[in-house]
């Protein structure tokens with residue numbers, strides 16, 4: 303009898319625990335959908351353009367600050383209805399992480415927070431009428447407007463880059479790179495004669511964090527996941543190059559960490575070429591300054607970033623290279639009601655000399671988002687003691703495969719397997735969606751025991 307009672311209590315506890323977990327993972331929205339007033343009916347309308355690191359931070363902060371007010375409405379418009387968690391994008395290449403978990407549902411997260419969301423591509427602004435214009439003749443009114451349109455690849459006018467290389471500016475790009483590698487393996491497994499070197503040579507251009515991570519992910523895909531499925535292809539025939547124009551890869555990191563990263567890459571037989579400038583890319587080769595040519599039909603471009611092209615069409619002051627001109631309060635120069643954050647804004651780094659702007663990173667976009675949200679609230683409430691933005695870099699984490707990373711966190715430097723675990727935990731916590739957190743953790747745990755599936759589902763790998 304005693305055992306029966308204990309069993310019943312244990313079962314009851316388990317059911318209660320599972321119910322609490324389910325509620326925690328599926329919180330209720332701030333407004334039930336039928337109670338939520340339309341955005342146009344709020345007395346003070348805040349429009350956020352872009353739902354990435356910067357825009358999402360501004361919107362959710364504003365929702366928290368206005369939780370008990372019914373006069374401020376927040377609307378986010380973005381080209382995609384998902385939030386790309388960029389640090390995990392390279393992991394899609396090796397199938398370490400499922401693409402759907404890196405693309406987190408933006409609409410659901412914003413509605414839970416209390417904002418509204420519309421998927422639309424912004425094309426311009428009418429600052430006099432206070433409306434943002436979007437494709438399809440749509441118009442969205444605002445009292446305060448925050449622009450966070452992100453960046454795009456910079457090809458520096460190098461011939462052939464745009465036509466013959468793949469970029470890493472999104473989940474689809476990472477899937478395209480993965481599919482290209484699988485497609486090459488399928489092609490080569492059908493060739494009976496000599497296989498041209500260019501088929502199995504993969505060249506990553508750009509030795510910053512993204513380039514280093516992508517080169518390592520290609521190595522993992524080839525050696526850990528593809529090699530056992532293609533027994534007629536020697537994985538050591540695959541050549542992976544990492545090309546950097548500067549004297550060092552990961553130039554922003556401490557020299558000891560740079561060396562650790564380079565040693566890891568070299569041990570994985572990734573050929574690291576520094577002081578190597580790509581001059582031209584053709585269908586089947588990369589031409590370097592100085593005359594060297596690398597035969598390849600697979601080039602991945604990670605070497606440059608610039609503000610989103612759309613900022614040219616907004617009629618606001620901007621610099622082609624650095625982005626929308628803002629003052630230290632993040633207000634666009636000359637406008638009281640327009641603000642800009644993230645990769646599309648040229649924000650002065652107050653700890654550097656005049657003209658040095660804050661780097662285009664997620665942590666900068668998030669920090670800017672917090673300050674912009676507070677300043678927008680103050681402006682809506684008629685306060686004029688606006689906060690000035692001061693960038694506080696927290697460090698950098700770079701993962702090279704699932705068991706190695708080089709990290710610099712608030713001045714502490716470490717590398718190796720512990721650093722890789724730290725990388726994973728740090729970014730797992732940062733994922734916004736509880737579902738994505740659980741699914742990514744599950745991907746990683748399952749990946750310890752089982753090789754991920756390496757099927758190519760999408761047909762084309764062409765740009």
Ligand SMILES: Cc1cc2nc3c(=O)[nH]c(=O)nc-3n(C[C@H](O)[C@H](O)[C@H](O)COP(=O)(O)OP(=O)(O)OC[C@H]3O[C@@H](n4cnc5c(N)ncnc54)[C@H](O)[C@@H]3O)c2cc1C
Nearest residue numbers: 352353354355356380381388389424452644645662663664
């Ligand atoms: C592969 C990769 C890996 C990275 N890894 C890291 C990292 O590990 N750590 C780090 O700190 N930084 C990293 N970064 C940089 C970081 O992702 C960016 O600095 C950060 O995302 C900038 O935030 P944002 O809000 O400005 O832009 P994004 O996060 O890119 O968001 C831009 C938003 O604008 C929307 N948008 C764009 N054009 C339009 C339009 N015309 N109309 C409507 N909406 C539009 C998009 O849909 C998106 O919602 C990485 C970048 C890349 C490319």
